[in-house]
Amino acid sequence: MRTVGDAERRARLATRQALHPDHHAPDVVGAARSVVCLHATEAATVHLAVGARTTGVTPFDVDAALYDDRGIVKQLAMRRTLFAFPRDLLPAALAVARERIAPEQHRLIARDATRHGIADDGAAWLETAGAAVERRLAGGEALPAATLRAELPELSGAITINEGKRYGGTFNLAPRVLTWLGAQGRITRGPNAGHWRLSKPAWTLMGSWLGSEPAIPDLATGYAELVRRWLERFGPGTLEDVQWWLGATKGHTRAALAEVGAVEVALEGGGTGWLLPDDLEPVTEVGPWAALLPTLDPTTMGWKSRDWYLDPAHRELLFDSNGNGGTTAWWDGRIVGAWVQDDDGVVSVVECPGTDLGSEGRSALAAEAERLTAWLDGVRITNVYSSRLMKGEALP
Numbered sequence: 073m074r075t076v077g078d079a080e081r082r083a084r085l086a087t088r089q090a091l092h093p094d095h096h097a098p099d100v101v102g103a104a105r106s107v108v109c110l111h112a113t114e115a116a117t118v119h120l121a122v123g124a125r126t127t128g129v130t131p132f133d134v135d136a137a138l139y140d141d142r143g144i145v146k147q148l149a150m151r152r153t154l155f156a157f158p159r160d161l162l163p164a165a166l167a168v169a170r171e172r173i174a175p176e177q178h179r180l181i182a183r184d185a186t187r188h189g190i191a192d193d194g195a196a197w198l199e200t201a202g203a204a205v206e207r208r209l210a211g212g213e214a215l216p217a218a219t220l221r222a223e224l225p226e227l228s229g230a231i232t233i234n235e236g237k238r239y240g241g242t243f244n245l246a247p248r249v250l251t252w253l254g255a256q257g258r259i260t261r262g263p264n265a266g267h268w269r270l271s272k273p274a275w276t277l278m279g280s281w282l283g284s285e286p287a288i289p290d291l292a293t294g295y296a297e298l299v300r301r302w303l304e305r306f307g308p309g310t311l312e313d314v315q316w317w318l319g320a321t322k323g324h325t326r327a328a329l330a331e332v333g334a335v336e337v338a339l340e341g342g343g344t345g346w347l348l349p350d351d352l353e354p355v356t357e358v359g360p361w362a363a364l365l366p367t368l369d370p371t372t373m374g375w376k377s378r379d380w381y382l383d384p385a386h387r388e389l390l391f392d393s394n395g396n397g398g399t400t401a402w403w404d405g406r407i408v409g410a411w412v413q414d415d416d417g418v419v420s421v422v423e424c425p426g427t428d429l430g431s432e433g434r435s436a437l438a439a440e441a442e443r444l445t446a447w448l449d450g451v452r453i454t455n456v457y458s459s460r461l462m463k464g465e466a467l468p
Contacts, residue, residue, distance in 0.1 A: 074352060075338040076308050076345060078380040082405025083357045085381070088305045089371050090125035091402070092361045097125050100137035101158055104144050107370035108301045109155040109165070112146050115264070115271040116453050118156050120366035123447050130447075131268050139263050142281065146261045146273075148173060148254055150298070151319035161301065163286045166257040167294025172319070174255035181248050190229035190245065201226045201249050206258060206277065214262035214274035214281075221246040250275055257288055269453055295324055296331040300348065306374050308337050308345030316376035340380070360404040362436035364411045364419070364444050367455045372397040372407070382407045386424045389461045398459030401440075403433040410461040411441065417452045419445045422461050 086092040090106035097103040103125040119134045149165040185194035204226035227246040234240025266272035279285045315325040334346040401409035409423040419441040
């Protein structure tokens with residue numbers, strides 16, 4: 073069995089995921105393909121992840137790809153997480169959303185509608201509300217959730233949960249109805265009403281946004297295509313890596329690996345990884361490189377087991393308690409710190425304690441900080457998921 077060492081894994085990461093400057097992607101869609109899809113939980117992550125993997129592409133180019141050309145499309149999918157998918161991968165993502173997310177959302181919304189007295193039959197209420205949204209959007213219009221809620225009495229209804237607790241309160245069901253419709257592929261996030269760093273989507277019919285209804289495959293076919301693309305860009309990975317990223321059962325993950333003909337390889341330090349059958353040749357190192365990646369970047373979040381690119385002692389400094397990664401500074405295939413901005417928007421690197429970058433590494437990261445400062449052009453990014461290193465907390 074062939075062994076893939078950590079150095080080769082880092083070389084694959086550098087080139088396959090368009091992080092080495094000699095291997096940057098040509099455009100926004102190419103950047104998305106380099107990591108399968110772009111995390112979109114935080115709106116700015118999409119733009120920043122593209123900026124890190126391209127040369128000469130601006131935030132306005134990313135907006136154009138999202139909202140004008142529609143070459144990438146936002147969709148809730150694996151792990152009930154929002155991503156921006158290349159257009160041709162959207163059907164596979166919708167297979168996951170329709171089969172895994174939509175039924176669970178239907179059950180929960182219907183339960184809450186009944187339990188909180190919104191309707192005697194929560195399931196019927198939800199179907200009626202969903203149909204009303206589709207009728208309102210039938211002319212191809214795109215409307216934000218607040219407008220739909222104000223115009224459609226069928227969407228009326230709020231629930232109060234966890235009274236007296238910090239995370240409790242009264243919540244409208246309308247946004248959850250829209251999420252359910254989106255998971256089914258009936259509607260999608262259309263134009264964004266706010267600045268590119270903010271998420272203020274208007275909702276529109278999927279067919280109107282794309283020009284035609286996507287042909288959604290069955291779940292097994294969708295999983296297989298997602299796994300094939302993951303192995304192209306992230307392989308080798310363990311069964312647990314693939315399962316975690318896919319958000320699937322172990323059985324579904326094994327079936328998808330078998331469907332694409334994945335081949336077992338040995339990993340440095342023990343364990344078994346998987347590669348595509350036409351990707352077994354060794355990859356040589358490409359030389360040192362530096363990159364500054366955003367919160368929840370697809371590379372940072374790409375594997376469950378991260379010790380080959382992240383010192384275990386630094387995990388709690390860079391990830392929150394739920395496993396969400398903050399901004400990261402990379403040197404030669406390893407995470408070595410985070411990046412922050414001052415009040416003027418100037419980017420600087422915060423090194424993990426005990427990291428020995430040397431003068432070459434520090435100079436390369438300083439150059440990346442200057443590049444990112446210029447790219448942001450005064451825009452300051454606020455992050456929901458801020459790590460201890462980003463917050464400047466006392467470190468060990």
